[in-house]
Amino acid sequence: MSSTPPNNPLQSSNKEDFSFLDQALRPSRFDEYVGQETIKNNLKILLQAARERAHPPEHLLFYGPPGLGKTTLAHLIANEIGCQVKSTSGPAIEKVGDLASILTNLSPGDILFIDEIHRLNKTIEEVLYPAMESGVLDIIIGKGPSARTIQLDLPPFTMIAATTRIALLSAPLRSRFSGGTFRLEFYTDEEIEKIVHRSAGILGVTLVDDAARQIAERSRSTPRTANYLLKRARDYAQVQKSDLSSRSVVEALSLLEIDHFGLTALDRKILETIVQKFNGGPVGLSTIAAALSEEMATIEEVNEPYLIQRGLLERTPRGRIATRLAYEHLGLEYPEELAKRLFS
Ligand SMILES: Nc1ncnc2c1ncn2[C@@H]1O[C@H](COP(=O)(O)OP(=O)(O)O)[C@@H](O)[C@H]1O
Ligand SMILES: [Mg+2]
Structure with a gap:
């Protein structure tokens, strides 16, 4: 056709x-x-x-x-x-x-x-x-x-x-x-490991188990992301003339600003905005989008499902809330008054 x-x-x-x-x-x-x-x-x-x-x-x-x-x-x-x-x-x-x-x-x-x-x-x-x-x-x-x-x-x-x-x-x-x-459900880390091993085989690269695990952890429980990370790690190892080891995976992915939760720079910015500009929430999606100059649909369809799945963000009728885990992930102390304000 x-x-x-x-x-x-x-x-x-x-x-x-x-x-x-x-x-x-x-x-x-x-x-x-x-x-x-x-x-x-x-x-x-x-x-x-x-x-x-x-x-x-x-x-x-x-x-x-x-x-x-x-x-x-x-x-x-x-x-x-x-x-x-x-x-x-x-x-x-x-x-x-x-x-x-x-x-x-x-x-x-x-x-x-x-x-x-x-x-x-x-x-x-x-x-x-x-x-x-x-x-x-x-x-x-x-x-x-x-x-x-x-x-x-x-x-x-x-x-x-x-x-x-x-x-x-x-x-x-x-x-x-x-x-x-x-x-469709998010995938477990074990399932993602299977997927990247299969993909590595098709791409003709050797991937040790530990490196597959590192990719799985950062894949946002999503096969497309896992395959993308695998390819970027392969590029990195090739250019560095090294093996596709767990070290080269970690280095390649930190170069892409992907952290060990698999959060991208934008994911972290969303959490930081809620925490720093809006005291942890609740704050409406349109306000978050405006503060970041991002499209609402991108945040809602691409970023939020995973942040919610990881327990970093909650959707409530009054708006989005950053969880205790989000504070911890950003290296910030959770303000106990926030819990009181939200749940009393
Ligand atoms: N269950 C699966 N097993 C192995 N690979 C998968 C699976 N689901 C998705 N993939 C991989 O992820 C990529 C993205 O999947 P795709 O079907 O395009 O996602 P969607 O249409 O839901 O956005 C595919 O090209 C495929 O390589
Ligand atoms: Mg599709």
């Missing part, structure tokens, strides 16, 4: 990968896909049942923070059932006509992957409902009193959608994912 015209919202299935290497690190079978056991077990049953009925699997929705393996799962499912993926994303579908052309160009059994589905426009969403539910496309032809609707039958297909922001999806859209909605 490399001949796709530039403004066509359908992308070739591997367009979003930055390089051949990222594509190469992406697992394409269930036995290579580490962790997420509950999701895998459910999907295996869903796929086998669909196969036995000789029908495409029902529509699936994956959600969770970036880099946990949503896109990978969509491609893996296609590979497991031996069908094609056509990929697009919420913001790429600008007009109803864009969606109509994507849907009418599907072949029977195709997977339609829509990334960032929370950014799909509402009028387009409504065209999607009958397509997902009954496999038909309602098109309005003409305008005014002479306008009429024609209904096109679509080939049977499976829609797989991914989002980092499930709360932004409307209830009617969510309910159409009849195959299931699955939340």
Whole structure:
């Protein structure tokens, strides 16, 4: 599909990968896909049942923070059932006509992957409902009193959608994912170690266990980050003409300002802002974003999930709060009056 015209919202299935290497690190079978056991077990049953009925699997929705393996799962499912993926994303579908052309160009059994589905426009969403539910496309032809609707039958297909922001999806859209909605979990350090060992093998570098552990600890429990850190450590070791030892991992990653919790400079700045400018909170997200000249969406989707998961930040109805652990991590003393103020 490399001949796709530039403004066509359908992308070739591997367009979003930055390089051949990222594509190469992406697992394409269930036995290579580490962790997420509950999701895998459910999907295996869903796929086998669909196969036995000789029908495409029902529509699936994956959600969770970036880099946990949503896109990978969509491609893996296609590979497991031996069908094609056509990929697009919420913001790429600008007009109803864009969606109509994507849907009418599907072949029977195709997977339609829509990334960032929370950014799909509402009028387009409504065209999607009958397509997902009954496999038909309602098109309005003409305008005014002479306008009429024609209904096109679509080939049977499976829609797989991914989002980092499930709360932004409307209830009617969510309910159409009849195959299931699955939340991807952060990975354990052991799972991340397995992933980086596998990636090191594909990249052709030797990685000692201790170095894999150092990467896992700093990976924010996220495979994409772990693979990124592995590659940066490999670059560092190569330039230093040294082995990919735990020492070169630690040196490479401190050069990137990633600390032993895996926090980036921006993560630490978020915590520092709450602590130093707003006395530990509660402070609203928009205020934090303004104080840091960062986008709210970046902080909310990329930084916060991990800070919350590590117990460094809490989300409350009144705003964000830095925890005792956050103070400790920044090397600051926790003001006991803060606990009194917050919890009395
Ligand atoms: N369960 C997993 N096992 C092994 N590698 C994984 C797994 N999940 C993700 N990865 C790696 O992390 C990268 C990012 O995953 P991706 O599916 O693009 O995340 P998302 O779409 O959720 O942002 C992939 O290219 C793959 O190399
Ligand atoms: Mg993705």
